[in-house]
Amino acid sequence: MIDGRALAAKVREEVAEEVEELGEVGLTTVLVGEDPASDVYIRGKHKAATSVGIRATDLRLPAETSEEELLQLLRDLNGDDAVDGILVQLPLPSHIDETKAIESIDPGKDVDGFHPVNAGRLYLGRPNLVPGTPLGIMRMLAEYDIETTGARAVVVGRSNIVGKPMAHLLLQGNATVTICHSRTVDLQRHTLDADILVAAVGQLHVIGAEMVMAGATVIDVGMNRTDGGLFGDVDPGAAEHAAYMTPVPGGVGPMTIAMVLKNTLTAARARRGFVSAPY
Numbered sequence: 001m002i003d004g005r006a007l008a009a010k011v012r013e014e015v016a017e018e019v020e021e022l023g024e025v026g027l028t029t030v031l032v033g034e035d036p037a038s039d040v041y042i043r044g045k046h047k048a049a050t051s052v053g054i055r056a057t058d059l060r061l062p063a064e065t066s067e068e069e070l071l072q073l074l075r076d077l078n079g080d081d082a083v084d085g086i087l088v089q090l091p092l093p094s095h096i097d098e099t100k101a102i103e104s105i106d107p108g109k110d111v112d113g114f115h116p117v118n119a120g121r122l123y124l125g126r127p128n129l130v131p132g133t134p135l136g137i138m139r140m141l142a143e144y145d146i147e148t149t150g151a152r153a154v155v156v157g158r159s160n161i162v163g164k165p166m167a168h169l170l171l172q173g174n175a176t177v178t179i180c181h182s183r184t185v186d187l188q189r190h191t192l193d194a195d196i197l198v199a200a201v202g203q204l205h206v207i208g209a210e211m212v213m214a215g216a217t218v219i220d221v222g223m224n225r226t227d228g229g230l231f232g233d234v235d236p237g238a239a240e241h242a243a244y245m246t247p248v249p250g251g252v253g254p255m256t257i258a259m260v261l262k263n264t265l266t267a268a269r270a271r272r273g274f275v276s277a278p279y
């Protein structure tokens with residue numbers, strides 16, 4: 001099993017050392033409304049940021065906040081030199097256009113990596129700030145010496161947050177990449193070819209054990225809550241013949257938050273004229 005918790009702790013230690021050398025680093029999160037799940041995510045990010053010496057500011061806005069009020073706040077944060085990273089917790093209330101909010105963030109402070117400028121840089125092979133989940137997966141592969149060059153990689157899922165950036169990072173790692181999705185015909189025919197299989201669709205056990213090639217590396221991004229607990233997109237039985245596999249929970253999740261901290265450090269270094277490797 002790929003131990004995401006242990007690796008996330010290692011990444012946090014690395015970030016803490018660099019933050020101490022760099023000086024004060026500031027991360028500001030913005031939460032609109034009182035979504036319970038979003039509250040949990042924000043608290044987790046703040047706890048992690050504080051643990052590595054990043055000054056985290058938690059801005060809470062009422063659900064009735066107008067779109068223009070949020071956009072003005074983001075413009076103010078863009079111009080605040082004490083703020084190195086900005087994170088708007090999604091989802092936003094239905095009356096606020098998420099696309100407008102994301103595009104209003106300074107790309108250099110976009111620690112989620114969702115801004116079109118950062119997406120474009122990734123597309124062009126010049127990644128700077130990249131979504132935390134695919135970034136964390138690349139760090140996992142590197143940490144466990146899992147070779148991407150020449151590997152056949154299959155990404156199941158095509159979201160802007162995981163699937164698409166994951167495919168680009170693997171392609172830049174010299175893998176041969178196939179993207180599958182809800183309308184892919186005969187999914188198993190593709191997954192059985194995968195040396196590296198990334199499942200990111202949010203459907204409980206959509207990848208059966210019989211759909212995984214012996215000796216494959218399986219990265220399970222799924223987080224599906226049931227009465228029995230938290231489970232992934234991949235049947236746990238796949239671990240019997242996969243060479244490497246991430247558990248759920250304790251796999252990709254901890255790495256996502258760790259890489260948001262890494263992105264905050266990357267943004268702070270860039271604003272001070274330094275260049276960082278993405279992962």
